[in-house]
Each structure stands twice: as C-alpha cells, then as structure tokens.
Amino acid sequence: MTDILPFLRSLISVSGLSGYEAPVADLIKETWRPLVDEISISRVGSLHGLKRGTGASPRSSLMIATHMDAIGMRVSKVVDGFLHITNVGGIDVRVLPGAEVTVHASGSDEELPAVVAMRPARFLPESAGDKVLTIEHLLVDTGLLPRAVERKVRVGDLVSFANEPFELAGDVLSGHTLDNRASVAALTICLQELQNKPHVWNVWATATVQEETSFLGAYSSAFELRPQMAIVVDGCFAKGPGASGWQTFQMGKGVGLGLGPNMHPFLHNRLRELAERLEIPWFLDVTPGHSGTDAFAVQITAEGIPAALVEFPIRYMHTPVESISLKDIQRTGRLLAEFVTSLEADFADTIVWE
Ligand SMILES: [Zn+2]
Numbered sequence: 481m482t483d484i485l486p487f488l489r490s491l492i493s494v495s496g497l498s499g500y501e502a503p504v505a506d507l508i509k510e511t512w513r514p515l516v517d518e519i520s521i522s523r524v525g526s527l528h529g530l531k532r533g534t535g536a537s538p539r540s541s542l543m544i545a546t547h548m549d550a551i552g553m554r555v556s557k558v559v560d561g562f563l564h565i566t567n568v569g570g571i572d573v574r575v576l577p578g579a580e581v582t583v584h585a586s587g588s589d590e591e592l593p594a595v596v597a598m599r600p601a602r603f604l605p606e607s608a609g610d611k612v613l614t615i616e617h618l619l620v621d622t623g624l625l626p627r628a629v630e631r632k633v634r635v636g637d638l639v640s641f642a643n644e645p646f647e648l649a650g651d652v653l654s655g656h657t658l659d660n661r662a663s664v665a666a667l668t669i670c671l672q673e674l675q676n677k678p679h680v681w682n683v684w685a686t687a688t689v690q691e692e693t694s695f696l697g698a699y700s701s702a703f704e705l706r707p708q709m710a711i712v713v714d715g716c717f718a719k720g721p722g723a724s725g726w727q728t729f730q731m732g733k734g735v736g737l738g739l740g741p742n743m744h745p746f747l748h749n750r751l752r753e754l755a756e757r758l759e760i761p762w763f764l765d766v767t768p769g770h771s772g773t774d775a776f777a778v779q780i781t782a783e784g785i786p787a788a789l790v791e792f793p794i795r796y797m798h799t800p801v802e803s804i805s806l807k808d809i810q811r812t813g814r815l816l817a818e819f820v821t822s823l824e825a826d827f828a829d830t831i832v833w834e
Contacts, residue, residue, distance in 0.1 A: 483657040485653070488662060488806075489506070489655075491661040491665060492655050492656060495582065496550055496694040498569050499689070501548055501689045502525065504687075505527050507805070508527055512685060514533070515516070515531070515671040516671065522700060522701055522704060525697070526684055526697040530684055533680045539795055540681050541684055541795040542683050542711065542820060543705055543785075544667055545702075545711055546667045546687055546713045547688045547691030547714070548664055549688075550569075550641075550692070551570060551692050553571065553581070553615075553620075554567075554637065555620070555633060555638075557634050558635065558636060568692075570692065572796075572797075575800065576615070577597060579643065580593070581620060582594070582641075583620060586633075586636075590632060594639070619747070641656035641657065643656060651805055655801070657802070658713060658715070662713065668714055670816035670820070673817035677819045680824065697774070698712070699778075702778040703782055705780050708828035709788075709828065712788070712789050712790070713767060714795070716765055717792070717794065717797060732807050732808060734816050735755060735790060735808065737764060737765065738788070738789030738791060740763055740766060740769065742775050742779055743787055743788050744787060747788040748752070755815055792809060
C-alpha cells in the first residue's frame with residue numbers, strides 16, 4: 481500500500497475554504513487524473529472522477545463522496561490596522577487565539593501571514609472576566625501598519641488556518657482541515673487499489689464543495705450523477721479527555737459504519753459483513769437522525785439515493801489541531817475498494833426496504 485502521508489500533508493496545506501475550493505480541487509484533480517477514466521468539475525465546483533467498471537450497459541454506478549471544503553474565517557471589519565473576523569462554517573472559537581493564519585488579501589492579491597490574537601486580559605471589559613471570548617473580541621494581526629492594511633485587505637476577505645501538519649507519536653497526524661481532507665486521502669487510496677482490481681460497477685469519485693456551510697456539492701453532484709447508491713466518507717468524534725460518550729470512538733481501532741435513518745440498512749449490513757469477512761476492524765456509530773454529513777444531502781436527492789456513511793475518528797474536531805490515526809485512513813480506503821469490487825452487476829436490484 482502506498483504511503484498516503486505526503487499527499488495528505490499537501491492536501492491540508494492547500495487552501496479551499498467552503499465556497500472557495502478551487503485551489504484544493506486543482507491538487508486533487510491532478511492526483512486523481514491518472515487513476516480515473518474521466519475527470520471534470522461540476523457547475524458549482526465539485527470534482528467528479530469516473531472510474532469505469534466492466535459490466536454491461538446500462539451499468540450501475542456508485543458515488544463515493546468526500547467533502548473537500550474547509551472551515552475558516554472572513555474579515556468582518558478593519559479597525560486601526562487590525563482585522564475583526566467572523567466564521568466560515570462551524571469553528572471552535574475557544575482555540576482561535578494564538579492560531580497562525582493566512583489572510584487572502586484581495587486588495588493586493590497577496591497571502592499575508594498573520595496571527596489571531598486578543599487584547600490582554602487586563603484591558604478587556606470586566607464582564608469578559610475569565611470567560612471564553614466570542615469571535616467578535618478576537619483580532620487578526622498581520623504586522624502591517626494601518627495604512628498598508630487598509631490598502632491590501634478588504635472586508636469579506638478570507639482567512640484560513642496556516643499551521644503546518646504535525647506528526648505526533650505513533651501514527652497520529654495533527655493539523656487543520658483533516659475534516660475532511662483525510663477522507664479525500666482515503667478515497668485516493670481506494671482509487672489506487674482499484675487500479676489492479678476489476679470491478680463491474682462504475683465509480684464516481686467525488687470531492688464535494690460546501691459541506692460545512694450548505695451541502696451544495698453533495699446535493700448537486702448526487703442530482704447530476706444520479707448514482708444507484710452512494711457512500712459518504714467523513715470524520716466522527718474521537719474519544720479524548722472529557723469526550724467519552726457513546727457517540728465518541730477510539731482512534732486507531734477501525735472504520736466507523738453509521739447506522740440510523742440517514743443510512744440504508746441494506747448497504748450498512750453489506751459493509752459490515754464485508755469488514756468482518758476481511759478482518760478489517762470496524763465500529764458502529766448509531767446516528768439517531770440527520771448525520772450532519774453529505775450522506776443526508778445525497779440520500780434525499782432526486783428519487784432518493786440509498787446511502788451509507790463510512791467514518792474515521794477525529795480528535796479536537798473543527799480546531800487547527802484536529803488529529804487522526806493514519807491507520808484508520810488506510811483501512812477506510814481498503815474497505816471502500818473491497819466494497820467496490822464486491823458489487824455484483826444486479827446488486828442495486830437486490831436492495832430491499834425491510
Ligand atoms: Zn466533515
């Protein structure tokens with residue numbers, strides 16, 4: 481199996497905030513191009529890679545969707561050379577102070593290095609006390625003098641995380657945007673494995689836009705591609721200090737399979753049986769309603785598309801130090817590839833509602 485770490489490192493070092501995914505889409509496109517038969521960008525910017533199967537036409541197709549957009553920030557106000565910010569997607573504001581960021585300055589078309597900071601505690605209003613500050617109290621400092629900031633930065637400019645990916649002990653990688661570029665890496669492993677494995681179904685490798693903000697990419701790609709079924713890959717909550725409930729899962733212990741009204745039980749069971757047969761460790765993620773992932777958007781598109789959710793645990797979700805186990809990503813990629821090769825030509829007709 482190829483080492484996915486270099487690609488994953490480059491994936492999270494390229495920007496692509498929700499609604500502005502072109503830079504990361506370019507990188508994924510070039511990586512997928514030799515692995516698929518056709519590759520194109522949808523009307524709203526999602527990436528569609530088609531790997532053709534060998535079955536007779538009309539040939540069924542499976543969409544495997546991974547969202548490529550990132551959470552981040554946007555300039556809301558410029559005051560005395562400092563930038564005020566608001567969020568793009570759901571961001572954990574508690575860990576923003578001290579973050580290294582890039583300001584995508586549209587006035588000068590520059591990428592400015594900056595840090596997120598706040599006023600010293602003694603200069604904050606008493607009401608703020610020792611409480612966690614809201615995003616309105618945070619500032620972004622580029623180091624530039626006020627006049628230069630006024631010239632270069634405009635209200636509405638994007639601000640993205642800039643900290644480098646960091647390898648911790650064991651096989652843990654820490655960095656921003658592992659939700660959900662780690663899924664893109666898993667799908668890439670799947671495509672690599674499929675190079676030497678015949679499969680009957682067509683596979684649409686899909687990198688969607690705007691999952692963090694509107695699910696636009698998943699809705700529109702599912703509608704355009706109209707697959708017979710879909711698998712969505714995304715992160716779930718890892719166990720960690722203070723995170724030990726039934727909806728948290730141990731990192732490095734296997735692939736997560738979602739089960740609930742958002743997923744088709746028939747597909748779920750097929751994935752579960754396959755994992756067991758191949759001795760790929762897996763865990764069950766019981767999801768009571770809307771999974772909060774692209775799986776929901778795909779499921780309710782067009783006539784309805786049977787969907788499954790495959791997951792890997794992320795510690796410190798939606799922070800600049802999201803952490804994952806690389807083993808989980810390798811196993812996810814392998815399970816996806818094995819699922820594809822296991823599909824019989826008439827599998828879609830055998831899906832039943834119990
Ligand atoms: Zn995600």
